[in-house]
Amino acid sequence: MNIKLAIRKSSIEKIFLIPRPKAGEWMMLSKRTVARWLLYLGIFIAYYGTLNPWFLWSISRYVNYLAAMPLAVAMLFSRNIRQGIFNRQDYIFPIVALIVLQLVMALTSGKNINGLIVVGFSSIVYLALLRLDRDELHRLADLLTTSMACILSVSIPFYLLFLAGFNLPHSHIIPTEWDYSFENYRFFLIDDRAANMIIPRFTSVFLEPSHLGMACIALLYSQIGKWKTWRCRIVITALILSFSLAAYLCFIVLIFSSAWMKGKAIIGKVLILSALTASVVVGSIFYKDGENPVNVLIVQRLTMNDDGEIEGDNRTSDLFTKEYNKMASSSQIILGRGTEAMERFGGSGNAGYRVYLYTYGLISVLFLLVFFYAIFATSDNTRAKIAMSVISMMSFVAHAIPIKYYFFIPLYILLFSNVYPASRHEEENDKLRK
Secondary structure (H helix, E strand, O other): OOOOOOOOHHHHHHHHOOOHHHHHHHHOOOHHHHHHHHHHHHHHHHHHHHHOOHHHHHHHHHHHHHHHHHHHHHHHHHHOOOOOOOOOOOOHHHHHHHHHHHHHHHHHOOOOHHHHHHHHHHHHHHHHHHHOOHHHHHHHHHHHHHHHHHHHHHHHHHHHHHHOOOOOOOEEEOOOOOOOOEEEOOOOEEEHHHOOOOOOOOOOOOOOHHHHHHHHHHHHHHOOOOOOOHHHHHHHHHHHHOOOHHHHHHHHHHHHHHHHHOOOOOHHHHHHHHHHHHHHHHHHHHHHHHOOHHHHHHHHHHOEOOOOOEOOOOOOOHHHHHHHHHHHOOHHHOOOOHHHHHHOOOOOOOOOHHHHHHHHHHHHHHHHHHHHHHHHOOOOOHHHHHHHHHHHHHHHHHOOOOOOHHHHHHHHHHOOOOOOOHHHHHHHHHHHHO
16 A cells, blocks of 8 residues: 655654744854954963964064054944943043053154154054943953963963973074063063073963063952952962062062952062061072072072172162163253164063163153052042052062053052952942941
């Protein structure tokens, strides 16, 4: 007996049919989501572009341009949606102060028209940050710290394998923009100048251990109250492995700043930290007759030399220091001597406040203070403003990078920290209830 099975065409179509509304939901991204991802893209380019990991060396000259474009589009997207992410209205004074500061720095350093164009693009990056909602700022701080922790969580284990004597594949690499040479182990770099060190300082994939150390400090400031998270523990580990004297000193200040911002007692922490520091210092002096990383890379650099200066204060060469001292006693200190004059010293081995003053002069410091006053006026967290002031002054002495993206962005987010003393928390809660 023949049995015929009839299948209607409409029945087959139903099996493979995707309802239009659901398909639309899968394919459509809201403008808010697009704006947010463009924000992350632009800030990440700016942040890591100024930290100079080896895989971004080829775009180091174009960081401001590449970061500004997605941020400009993000702000345009945000204007056309109800719940935008760039809603703050207190950005006018800070952005004007920032533009004036950058123009003064460009003019005093002798920059040409290209330098002025860079000012325009970098101002877009700062404008996006200054207009960003405070909740988005906190989310951005978490993402930056998490991304750094992810890089370090891979980099640190391979660095420790290197120290343990494992023969890891590597190649020689020389950046074209800076006076460095490295052995590139892909997940971390070893500076050729560190070949004679008792232990090569950890620099991860970035140019210098001091850059890494100060980046970690800034991120930890933005994460006050969250240090028990896995990402902060990895960042602290990297800070310690960097053996950066400036970062170590800033970390001590950071510990007290964190306790003070949370309204905790500081005297007990001072005594405990002092006892711990003294134990480490004394122990490092006697352990293996002083031939250990802590003594060689940290303690000995804190001793005084014959000239009455700290041994670790080697941010400038002798030749540049003499030239700076001559300029500092003349009227040229007001406007500085510019980039071309600074380039005569090669830039290598020269950093800190002397380089900033030699290049940009006291006039730039004045406008820098105006800019900081402008951004402080947008925050109501007094303790955060004081903490940012202290750490910014300390970093200025050693590195003079007050508005460098990788340092400034996390510290700026600190101004809007939700960490307050207990009494302040109660006041905030009362306001919310009302």
